[in-house]
Amino acid sequence: MRCPHCExxxxxxxxxxxxxxxxxKTTTIPAVSGKFCPACGEAVFEAAESxxxxxxxxxxxxxxxSPSTARAARA
Ligand SMILES: [Zn+2]
Incomplete structure (x- = not known):
């Protein structure tokens, strides 16, 4: 699939x-599966991941x- 952003x-x-x-504030949401563009960095996620x-x-x-929110986001 070609990147819909940069093509x-x-x-x-x-x-x-x-x-x-x-x-x-920047937080990292870990281990998100999707399709990533090596050229422009655009990411396309499947419905469940979205x-x-x-x-x-x-x-x-x-x-x-909230620390618990941060913990949950890192889990
Ligand atoms: Zn792209």
Whole structure:
């Protein structure tokens, strides 16, 4: 599958830690499986992973300072 963003490279299936920044705080959401573009860095996630990512981001948005939230995001 060619990258929908840059249309230069083929996307590569991988499992990566995805950084997420909210209000100046950056958290890493670990081990997200998706397809990544080696040329521009665009990432395409499957539906299940999108849901998991959204949930993790939402939890961080609601309570970015909570240690338990940070722990859950790293787990
Ligand atoms: Zn690309």
């Amino acid at each position: 230069v490279a083929e996307l590569v299936s991988d499992n990566r830690n995805v950084p997420y920044t909210f209000q100046g 849901i998991r990512l959204s949930a993790a981001m939402l939890a961080l948005n609601e309570n970015p300072d």
